[in-house]
Amino acid sequence: MKLVRALVLGLYALVALVPLVWMVLTSFKTRADTIALTPRVVPVLAAETEPASLAFPATLEAYGALGTVQAGAQQSFWEHLGHSVVIGLLSTLASVVLGTLAAYGFSRFRIAGAKDWLFFVLSTRFMPPLAVVVPILMLYRRFELEGTHLGLVLLYTVFNLSLSVWLMKGFLDEIPRAYEEAAEIDGYSRLDAFVKVILPEARTGMSVTAVFCLISAWNEYGFALTLNHSGAITVPAYFAGLQGNIEGMPWPQVAAGALLFVVPIVLFTVAIRKHLLRGMTFGTIKQ
Amino acid sequence: MPHGRSERLKYAFVGPALVLLLAFNLFPLLYNVVLGFTNAELVGGAWSWRGTANYGRLFEDGQFAAAVRRTALFVGSAVTIELALGFTVALALKERFRGRDVLLTALLVPMMLSPAVIGLFWNLILDGNYGILNQALAALGVDAPPQWTTDRDWKFASVLLVDVWMWTPFMLLISLAALNSIPGYLYEAAEVDRASRWTVFRRITLPLCGPLLGLAALLRTTDALKQFDLVMAITGPNDERTQTVSTLLYQVLFRDGKVGLGSAYACLVLVLVMALATVFTRYLDGLERRNA
Numbered sequence: 001m002k003l004v005r006a007l008v009l010g011l012y013a014l015v016a017l018v019p020l021v022w023m024v025l026t027s028f029k030t031r032a033d034t035i036a037l038t039p040r041v042v043p044v045l046a047a048e049t050e051p052a053s054l055a056f057p058a059t060l061e062a063y064g065a066l067g068t069v070q071a072g073a074q075q076s077f078w079e080h081l082g083h084s085v086v087i088g089l090l091s092t093l094a095s096v097v098l099g100t101l102a103a104y105g106f107s108r109f110r111i112a113g114a115k116d117w118l119f120f121v122l123s124t125r126f127m128p129p130l131a132v133v134v135p136i137l138m139l140y141r142r143f144e145l146e147g148t149h150l151g152l153v154l155l156y157t158v159f160n161l162s163l164s165v166w167l168m169k170g171f172l173d174e175i176p177r178a179y180e181e182a183a184e185i186d187g188y189s190r191l192d193a194f195v196k197v198i199l200p201e202a203r204t205g206m207s208v209t210a211v212f213c214l215i216s217a218w219n220e221y222g223f224a225l226t227l228n229h230s231g232a233i234t235v236p237a238y239f240a241g242l243q244g245n246i247e248g249m250p251w252p253q254v255a256a257g258a259l260l261f262v263v264p265i266v267l268f269t270v271a272i273r274k275h276l277l278r279g280m281t282f283g284t285i286k287q
Numbered sequence: 288m289p290h291g292r293s294e295r296l297k298y299a300f301v302g303p304a305l306v307l308l309l310a311f312n313l314f315p316l317l318y319n320v321v322l323g324f325t326n327a328e329l330v331g332g333a334w335s336w337r338g339t340a341n342y343g344r345l346f347e348d349g350q351f352a353a354a355v356r357r358t359a360l361f362v363g364s365a366v367t368i369e370l371a372l373g374f375t376v377a378l379a380l381k382e383r384f385r386g387r388d389v390l391l392t393a394l395l396v397p398m399m400l401s402p403a404v405i406g407l408f409w410n411l412i413l414d415g416n417y418g419i420l421n422q423a424l425a426a427l428g429v430d431a432p433p434q435w436t437t438d439r440d441w442k443f444a445s446v447l448l449v450d451v452w453m454w455t456p457f458m459l460l461i462s463l464a465a466l467n468s469i470p471g472y473l474y475e476a477a478e479v480d481r482a483s484r485w486t487v488f489r490r491i492t493l494p495l496c497g498p499l500l501g502l503a504a505l506l507r508t509t510d511a512l513k514q515f516d517l518v519m520a521i522t523g524p525n526d527e528r529t530q531t532v533s534t535l536l537y538q539v540l541f542r543d544g545k546v547g548l549g550s551a552y553a554c555l556v557l558v559l560v561m562a563l564a565t566v567f568t569r570y571l572d573g574l575e576r577r578n579a
Contacts, residue, residue: 009379012376026411131560158311161308191296239404277461
């Protein structure tokens with residue numbers, strides 16, 4: 001049984017992790033080595049390797065080339081990364097603030113139809129972006145938000161509210177009401193108790209929520225592609241735009257850029273690994 | 288505290304989020320209904336009423352129905368494979384061993400990544416000639432490995448493969464939680480009764496994991512139904528073998544620029560999504576009641 005277990009795990013880990021390892025290796029290759037007929041697996045610090053060998057000379061060329069504008073794009077990778085950072089951070093901030101307020105309302109006050117409202121909030125997450133984007137695009141054209149940072153910030157803020165309200169409600173429900181009661185006895189107003197007593201208690205919850213909002217804004221593609229096909233183009237839409245480029249895909253640059261793009265996400269995943277389950281299930285499973 | 292102030296305060300808390308959500312969901316919904324009866328185009332302003340002509344065409348040409356069937360097949364296969372595989376790996380990861388937590392965290396990484404970016408990179412892995420997958424298969428002695436992303440018969444499987452790679456971790460995560468929630472004394476009691484491994488699995492493990500696995504399957508279903516990013520990255524939006532509902536919408540709305548027809552499609556999609564959302568929330572409600 002132990003052997004079967006090790007076999008299952010080993011095989012699965014191999015298949016799951018090889019693509020990521022391959023991305024790292026690819027980022028250190030020249031384009032010729034990425035499309036060689038013998039797989040180039042072993043990076044070596046030599047200027048040249050045998051044509052038919054498994055080794056390839058490791059180079060940082062691809063990382064250097066991230067500053068240049070690729071065929072089929074209007075800006076360099078770094079500029080697109082900048083758009084992703086601005087849009088991701090601002091929308092995360094707004095989502096967490098609005099989501100925490102709403103979650104506190106639902107957690108502590110009697111609200112007519114609270115359950116129905118909460119399910120409505122959750123169900124907005126199921127809307128396929130492509131089924132709602134044209135009316136939004138027309139609205140954005142009218143208010144000159146197409147292709148702007150603000151347009152996507154606004155949209156991602158709303159899109160992430162479902163996540164933020166549900167996650168924060170779970171975290172706030174776990175803070176005993178006695179905290180506010182004690183604060184009110186000490187003469188705090190309800191609002192003061194929320195700001196000075198509850199918010200500090202909810203710090204972990206807010207950080208976890210922020211990470212999940214940031215990741216989903218960071219990775220989003222459907223809205224990014226259709227609302228910002230010029231102007232503030234985020235990284236996923238930028239990479240997709242390189243496809244069909246007549247010079248062929250610049251694989252080393254794609255790998256290097258993709259790697260830099262996913263590293264923050266991997267770090268965040270590690271940082272909040274204890275809360276992954278909760279975040280991925282909108283707080284419906286608590287551990 | 289005076290009653291009136293508390294009343295106003297609670298609306299100040301929930302109001303902003305709910306107003307934004309209503310605005311960004313109801314407006315597109317209603318506007319889609321209007322646009323669905325017109326011949327509006329993406330560029331150029333003038334449009335006129337077309338009555339139900341868009342819906343007539345939608346039911347006639349079969350493209351929409353085909354995309355719905357293909358999406359259903361995709362969701363069904365993806366969720367089934369991911370659940371079975373994730374659960375199997377969870378069984379193997381259940382016992383503690385050295386390095387288990389590090390391995391688990393590493394295995395969970397794919398689901399956190401951007402499908403559009405990672406899907407694009409998978410094209411390099413899946414390439415028929417210089418892709419590492421076929422080079423590995425050739426080394427293992429497979430004679431003529433498939434041209435994954437270009438062969439008509441393998442395109443769908445390629446998208447499915449990448450989806451399984453990305454989302455099996457999600458099923459693994461929830462399966463582990465489900466397995467860990469089973470109290471140890473049940474297994475001890477089964478041992479006392481000398482129940483076989485298979486009986487224990489069938490009578491204790493599976494039924495007690497059931498509700499959480501159901502939740503996992505529903506969450507994954509609602510997400511897979513939107514499948515767009517991977518199809519765009521691997522075959523593009525207009526491939527007859529891989530066109531899902533979302534990529535069909537993209538093709539009609541943005542490549543063909545036919546907003547009227549596309550909005551009629553979108554209306555039907557939204558009806559389907561709302562029906563599914565209802566099923567999902569009922570399930571969640573039932574789950575909460577049972578735990579309460």
